[in-house]
Amino acid sequence: IFSPGGAISNMYAMLIARFKMFPEVKEKGMAAIPRLVAFTSEHSHFSVKKGAATLGIGTDSVILIRCDERGKMIPSDLERRIVEAKQKGFVPFLVSATAGTTVYGAFDPLIAIADICKKYKIWMHVDGAWGGGLLMSRKHKWKLNGVERANSVTWNPHKMMGVPLQCSALLVREEGLMQSCNQMHASYLFQQDKHYDLSYDTGDKALQCGRHVDVFKLWLMWRAKGTTGFEAQIDKCLELAEYLYNKIKNREGYEMVFDG
Numbered sequence: 662i663f664s665p666g667g668a669i670s671n672m673y674a675m676l677i678a679r680f681k682m683f684p685e686v687k688e689k690g691m692a693a694i695p696r697l698v699a700f701t702s703e704h705s706h707f708s709v710k711k712g713a714a715t716l717g718i719g720t721d722s723v724i725l726i727r728c729d730e731r732g733k734m735i736p737s738d739l740e741r742r743i744v745e746a747k748q749k750g751f752v753p754f755l756v757s758a759t760a761g762t763t764v765y766g767a768f769d770p771l772i773a774i775a776d777i778c779k780k781y782k783i784w785m786h787v788d789g790a791w792g793g794g795l796l797m798s799r800k801h802k803w804k805l806n807g808v809e810r811a812n813s814v815t816w817n818p819h820k821m822m823g824v825p826l827q828c829s830a831l832l833v834r835e836e837g838l839m840q841s842c843n844q845m846h847a848s849y850l851f852q853q854d855k856h857y858d859l860s861y862d863t864g865d866k867a868l869q870c871g872r873h874v875d876v877f878k879l880w881l882m883w884r885a886k887g888t889t890g891f892e893a894q895i896d897k898c899l900e901l902a903e904y905l906y907n908k909i910k911n912r913e914g915y916e917m918v919f920d921g
Contacts (some may be wrong), residue, residue, distance in 0.1 A: 663875040667790030670815040670831040672712035678784035680842040701757040702734035732765030736773040761792020771807030794821030797891040839866040
């Protein structure tokens with residue numbers, strides 16, 4: 662489903678993960694379920710905490726996991742904090758990994774994180790708003806190895822791929838879950854006897870009713886550039902980044918935050 666930006670896509674993931682674990686929250690609210698906690702890296706986007714605040718989970722329920730010197734989440738610290746939370750009686754319900762952090766451009770180790778989420782039965786979300794475009798590149802898509810194991814993924818074509826604002830998608834593995842979470846059975850609007858394929862009627866999957874047709878911008882650009890065109894664009898971006906890095910590191914008066 663397309664949403665008004667990556668922050669909303671990340672919030673959708675949190676909303677759906679909560680519903681998956683405690684479907685009764687939809688009718689009964691937060692008072693009917695245990696204290697939930699989510700986990701994300703200390704370098705993650707602020708929208709993870711904003712989503713927790715908006716959904717009534719609370720920013721104190723978002724536990725920040727330490728990162729290494731390159732800005733990637735440390736899996737051993739994630740597992741340690743999950744165990745600690747469970748010992749306190751909290752219920753871990755979501756891990757939000759980042760594929761391309763805002764400051765360092767770091768990619769969390771998705772395979773290791775997926776293993777931990779599987780072990781503790783926690784929803785794995787990947788915030789690939791910034792770095793998700795690398796999947797279009799055969800040369801660089803390895804940075805997202807493990808993303809195929811995620812329960813949900815945020816992807817913003819309006820970032821690295823250059824699609825005009827706004828163009829942000831949330832991909833969810835389990836079919837029908839978004840609809841179960843968000844539908845309100847408004848029979849006066851979502852009739853079952855329409856003359857077209859009801860799968861195209863996405864209004865009951867989203868929080869919004871009226872929405873922009875953001876997918877059309879992506880479709881037009883994809884038709885114009887093709888997959889190989891997007892791949893060439895992304896490869897060129899990373900080539901230029903490496904060129905600038907090599908220029909700056911050999912120039913007096915500059916100090917690199919990290920090597921490589």
